Amino acid sequence: MSMYNAESQHYSETRHPTLYLCDGDVVLAAARSPTATILFRVDKVYLARSVNEMYDGVPRVQLADDADDLARLLAALYDPTSLSLERLNPDTPILMTGVMKLAVKYEIDAVRTLIVKHIEADWPQTLEDWDAYQAERGAAAQAYNESKDKKFKGKYFDEVYPEPVAAIRFALEFDVPSILPAAWYQLATTDAKVHLDYDTIRRQPSLRLFSAPCSAKARWKLLQTDASLLTITMFGKAKLEDYMKVAEHILRNSALACESSQRCEQSGFKKAREFLALYGTPADPLYGIKQILTSGLWDTDMCTECIAYKHKQLQRARRTIWEALPEDFQLPSWEMTEAASE
Ligand SMILES: [Zn+2]
Numbered sequence: 001m002s003m004y005n006a007e008s009q010h011y012s013e014t015r016h017p018t019l020y021l022c023d024g025d026v027v028l029a030a031a032r033s034p035t036a037t038i039l040f041r042v043d044k045v046y047l048a049r050s051v052n053e054m055y056d057g058v059p060r061v062q063l064a065d066d067a068d069d070l071a072r073l074l075a076a077l078y079d080p081t082s083l084s085l086e087r088l089n090p091d092t093p094i095l096m097t098g099v100m101k102l103a104v105k106y107e108i109d110a111v112r113t114l115i116v117k118h119i120e121a122d123w124p125q126t127l128e129d130w131d132a133y134q135a136e137r138g139a140a141a142q143a144y145n146e147s148k149d150k151k152f153k154g155k156y157f158d159e160v161y162p163e164p165v166a167a168i169r170f171a172l173e174f175d176v177p178s179i180l181p182a183a184w185y186q187l188a189t190t191d192a193k194v195h196l197d198y199d200t201i202r203r204q205p206s207l208r209l210f211s212a213p214c215s216a217k218a219r220w221k222l223l224q225t226d227a228s229l230l231t232i233t234m235f236g237k238a239k240l241e242d243y244m245k246v247a248e249h250i251l252r253n254s255a256l257a258c259e260s261s262q263r264c265e266q267s268g269f270k271k272a273r274e275f276l277a278l279y280g281t282p283a284d285p286l287y288g289i290k291q292i293l294t295s296g297l298w299d300t301d302m303c304t305e306c307i308a309y310k311h312k313q314l315q316r317a318r319r320t321i322w323e324a325l326p327e328d329f330q331l332p333s334w335e336m337t338e339a340a341s342e
Pocket residue numbers: 254255257258259260261264302303304305306307
């Protein structure tokens with residue numbers, strides 16, 4: 001056996017460079033590898049645990065947790081900004097999983113709440129917030145398209161918006177139902193064929209050329225590990241397709257008080273076909289109807305009665321779609337989620 005191997009098999013205990021506080025009243029020991037243990041000296045008030053030995057004049061607790069996750073949790077207790085939580089970062093759910101597991105295990109609510117609130121702020125919970133989120137994304141996509149280096153704030157477009165699969169898995173594991181309707185809607189409206197797998201694209205940036213650079217991406221491969229998530233996504237997508245038909249129906253049918261039925265019928269038929277062609281694959285009824293309402297139906301030659309009638313119906317349909325998202329994706333209702341978070 002070489003010297004190097006013999007050396008590396010020595011067991012070592014090292015004090016954490018910043019989280020070994022000389023005035024701490026408990027020492028926590030956690031393994032970084034089978035042969036390397038990291039020692040943290042912190043304030044016992046944060047952790048109610050049984051003590052089995054002494055170290056450096058204070059009780060020592062041996063933990064089975066990963067030393068890096070523990071370091072992040074303890075750092076967050078003393079300085080919440082150490083978590084480096086960044087708004088709309090697609091990696092947040094993945095980066096926070098280890099810390100969250102420990103925060104839940106040791107019932108450290110301050111850290112748990114901090115992370116949950118941050119992730120909740122990334123995913124809209126009202127239709128108004130969803131519209132603001134989409135408008136922000138639209139503006140970013142435009143800036144991206146106009147930029148010379150094809151980047152937005154120094155990053156690729158898909159790196160500055162949350163990714164739904166990691167968010168869904170995080171929300172299910174740590175019971176954060178409030179973000180699920182929006183995350184699942186985003187997933188169901190993401191085209192798997194065109195946009196490829198998010199992690200694959202990040203490993204091979206040249207793939208971005210073929211991957212609709214300004215569109216949402218998803219970690220499809222991560223979704224594959226859980227068949228029930230795939231099923232919910234499929235059923236939800238089917239519901240969104242039904243809503244497209246509802247909107248198409250509204251666009252096609254004239255108002256009762258229509259002033260010029262034949263012209264309005266032809267115009268409505270044309271608009272309905274255009275609507276399906278533009279927003280039908282993958283079905284994105286919230287976006288499609290919003291586009292129709294924003295541009296108005298004034299570009300058509302429908303009568304004013306029909307335009308007013310269809311506007312009202314489409315607005316109502318859009319509200320209904322948002323309200324029904326929890327049911328469509330087999331989630332607790334908005335009211336239940338809201339009551340639980342109070
Ligand atoms: Zn009419």
